[in-house]
Amino acid sequence: MIRVILPAHLRNLARVMDEVQLEIHGSVTTGAILDLLEETYPVLRGTIRDQKSRRRRALVRFFAVGEDISHESPEKLLPDAVATGAEPFVIIGAMAGG
Amino acid sequence: MSRVRLLVGTRKGAFILTADGQRADWEITGPHFAGWEIYHIKGSPVDPDRVYVSQSTSWFGQLIQRSNDGGKTWEPMGKEFTYEGTPGTHQWYDGTQHPWEFKRVWHLEPSLTDPDTVYAGVEDAALFRTTDGAISWQELPGLRSAKGKLWQPGAGGMCLHTILLDPTNPERIVIAISAAGAFRSDDGGQSFQPINQGLKSPYELPDPDAEVGHCVHRIARHPSRPDVLYMQKHWDVMRSDNAGDLWTEVSDNLPSDFGFPIDVHAHEPETIYVIPITSDSEHFPPDGKLRVYRSRTGGNQWEALVDGLPQQDCYVNVLRDAMSVDSLDPCGIYFGTTGGQVYASADAGDSWRAIVRDLPAVLSVEAQTLP
Numbered sequence: 001m002i003r004v005i006l007p008a009h010l011r012n013l014a015r016v017m018d019e020v021q022l023e024i025h026g027s028v029t030t031g032a033i034l035d036l037l038e039e040t041y042p043v044l045r046g047t048i049r050d051q052k053s054r055r056r057r058a059l060v061r062f063f064a065v066g067e068d069i070s071h072e073s074p075e076k077l078l079p080d081a082v083a084t085g086a087e088p089f090v091i092i093g094a095m096a097g098g
Numbered sequence: 099m100s101r102v103r104l105l106v107g108t109r110k111g112a113f114i115l116t117a118d119g120q121r122a123d124w125e126i127t128g129p130h131f132a133g134w135e136i137y138h139i140k141g142s143p144v145d146p147d148r149v150y151v152s153q154s155t156s157w158f159g160q161l162i163q164r165s166n167d168g169g170k171t172w173e174p175m176g177k178e179f180t181y182e183g184t185p186g187t188h189q190w191y192d193g194t195q196h197p198w199e200f201k202r203v204w205h206l207e208p209s210l211t212d213p214d215t216v217y218a219g220v221e222d223a224a225l226f227r228t229t230d231g232a233i234s235w236q237e238l239p240g241l242r243s244a245k246g247k248l249w250q251p252g253a254g255g256m257c258l259h260t261i262l263l264d265p266t267n268p269e270r271i272v273i274a275i276s277a278a279g280a281f282r283s284d285d286g287g288q289s290f291q292p293i294n295q296g297l298k299s300p301y302e303l304p305d306p307d308a309e310v311g312h313c314v315h316r317i318a319r320h321p322s323r324p325d326v327l328y329m330q331k332h333w334d335v336m337r338s339d340n341a342g343d344l345w346t347e348v349s350d351n352l353p354s355d356f357g358f359p360i361d362v363h364a365h366e367p368e369t370i371y372v373i374p375i376t377s378d379s380e381h382f383p384p385d386g387k388l389r390v391y392r393s394r395t396g397g398n399q400w401e402a403l404v405d406g407l408p409q410q411d412c413y414v415n416v417l418r419d420a421m422s423v424d425s426l427d428p429c430g431i432y433f434g435t436t437g438g439q440v441y442a443s444a445d446a447g448d449s450w451r452a453i454v455r456d457l458p459a460v461l462s463v464e465a466q467t468l469p
Contacts, residue, residue, distance in 0.1 A: 009133055009158055013174075043174045047158040051178055059157040093157040 002033060003088040010048070010091070014041040019088055028083040030062055031074035048091060063090040102424045103168065103466040104432055105149065106440060107136030110458035112151060114169045117453075121430055121444040124453045130169065134161075135202075138419055138462045141168075142208040142216075146466050150175075150216055150232060152203040160202050162218075162232050175232035179203070179220055182239035188222065189250040198222045198242075205419060207261035211268070217287075219258030223249060223275040225287065240289040241273065244281055245310045252276035252313045252332070253378070259418055260317045264324045272327065272342060277302070277313035280329070282342050293342030297331060315358045316418045320367035328370050328397070330360040330418075335372055337397045348397025353384045359421035363446060364429040368396040371431060371447060373416045381436075382413035390431070392447050406450035407441065414439070419462035426467060434460025 004020040011017070022036045031054075038045045049056050054074075056062070061070040064082045081087040104115040104124075111129025130136075134153045142148040151163040151172070162175040185198035201221040209215035214231040224242055226235040241258075249256060260274035271283040272293070279294040292310050300306040302313060313332035320326065329336040329345065334355050336345040349355035354374040363369035372391050376384045383389060387410065390403040414437035424430035431443045438457040443450045 007157075009155065012132070013158075013161070043161075046160070046177055052180065057157070057159060093155075 001085045002028060002082065003085050004033060004037060005088045005090045007091060007093045009093065010044060013043050013047065016041075021085075028078050029075050030069065030072070030078065030089075033078075033089055034074070059094045061092050061094050063092065100426055101468040102426065102430060103141075103146070103468055104422075104440065105139040105141065105169070105462075105464040105466065106434055106457065106460060107139045107152075107419075107462035108434075108438070108458040108460050109135055112136040112139050112153075112169075113454070113457060115440065115453060119426055121424075121426070121442060124442075126454055127169070129458075130172065131163065136461060137202060138205050138464075140206050140208060140464045141466050142213040143210055144208075145213040146468055148208070148213040148231075150206045150208060152206055152218075154202040160200075162203070162206075164232050176228070176234045179218070179224075179226055179235055180237070181224060181242075182237045186242075186246070188246055188256065189248055191251065195247065198224075198246075200224075201255060204257040204259045205261055207263060210263050210265055217261045217263070217271075219261050219273065219275075221255045221257040222251075223256045223258040223278060225258060225261070225271075225273060227287065238283075238287040240283070240287065241281060244290045244292055246278075248308075248310050249275060249278035250311065260314070262317060262319060262324075262327075265321045266324055270324070270341070272317060272319075274314040274317050274329075276315065277311060277332075279310045279312040280314050280317060280327075280342055293338075294345070295343065296338070296345030296347075297336065298334070298347075299332065302332060316360050318360045318362050318370070320362045323367045326367065326396070328360050328362060330357050330372055332356065332378060335360065335397060348393070350398040350400060352391055352400050353389070353402075357416075358418040359416055359433065361421045361423055361431070363431075364423050364425040365427060366394070366429075369394045369446070370396065371421065372400075373421070373433065375415060381415040386411050386413060388412040388414065388435075390433070390443075390447055390450070403443075403447045403450070405448060406443075417461055420460050422463045422465040424465040424467045430465065432463050432465050434463045436460065 002022045100119045106113040111132040113128035117124045139151045147168040149165040153161040163172045187195035190196035205219040207217040218226040262272040264270035281290040297312045325341045327338040335349045337348045388407045391400040414435035421433040434440045436459040439452045
């Protein structure tokens with residue numbers, strides 16, 4: 001089970017209280033997580049990546065096991081710790097703090 | 099008894115204020131969509147409980163929400179705003195060409211006859227329309243063909259902020275863009291022509307009488323006289339008696355002719371309201387005094403309305419979509435400030451009071467008169 005942590009704005013939009021859990025069959029990549037996330041919560045389409053180009057929005061970043069993977073290929077395999085659910089896949093709004 | 103509902107968009111959510119026809123006691127709900135910028139929220143004139151919302155942030159982009167019950171519940175709708183064909187370029191601040199890029203929806207204008215049809219004015223400036231209740235949006239690309247390469251962003255971005263639908267002629271649409279000017283369609287939005295003759299921008303444009311490029315801040319009109327248009331330009335308050343074919347200045351005795359909103363009394367087509375702001379760099383009222391100015395002569399003879407408004411140390415701004423009128427008698431006037439106050443007058447502007455004081459910065463105010 002993949003664990004995904006959304007920023008507060010997107011949790012409100014998707015009406016989820018806590019982290020999201022997704023069951024991915026196949027390779028666990030950023031692209032696969034976002035595909036399933038958008039399929040499960042259609043309201044999130046366009047909020048994390050552009051709906052047409054599927055490019056990451058400029059002020060959104062992705063983290064896995066403490067590493068910023070925002071600029072890596074969406075097809076790259078994520079670490080086992082994310083694939084097994086030991087660590088979450090984290091989506092944040094860049095510079096979202098004070 | 100009639101009621102009034104105010105739809106207030108702010109930097110951090112939407113608020114809905116309601117009162118009975120006395121307009122003395124107001125109930126407030128919100129924030130709806132807390133934390134999101136609500137550039138505009140407006141109800142259908144055909145079905146006032148059908149309300150459309152532009153919700154956005156720079157982080158997570160644009161959403162459109164719809165309510166079918168006057169704002170009690172909301173449903174996310176279609177949010178794909180794709181320019182027709184190859185978007186091309188427009189002029190950038192430094193005069194170079196810059197690609198057209200969608201940023202946000204500034205203004206939603208529901209149809210006068212169909213609750214499922216809504217026009218959307220967006221940044222970078224373009225006009226979109228839905229005919230299925232906001233499930234899908236299509237651009238009306240004829241607008242950007244009206245010398246779009248020469249348009250440029252104003253300080254707030256290249257936004258299409260004004261959409262006027264003509265109650266007597268469904269083929270006629272007037273729109274305005276900062277900093278491109280005013281444009282009119284006489285064929286239902288298929289094509290547009292610039293209507294900027296008479297506007298003068300000596301401090302902003304190399305050619306002060308240019309056909310396009312003027313920084314129009316807002317246009318208003320009375321539904322009974324659709325050919326009479328009132329404009330608050332970057333500088334100058336203007337009037338046209340021929341649907342924009344020619345404009346004349348009517349600023350006269352205003353303490354500053356810079357400002358953002360302009361609106362028309364619901365029952366007196368020659369009574370108009372503006373809120374003077376000091377200058378393009380000093381976005382606050384002259385002398386720290388928040389004054390609404392009213393002209394009962396369609397411009398040129400202005401009186402200050404100050405009763406109930408702060409007359410010292412006031413340095414808020416009032417943005418272009420943040421003033422509205424109801425259609426009760428006497429006419430109610432409302433405006434919101436960047437300081438979070440919403441001021442209301444239930445006597446056509448003679449007296450004012452803050453019906454809420456501490457909202458986030460107000461971006462838009464729309465008044466609905468309900469049965």
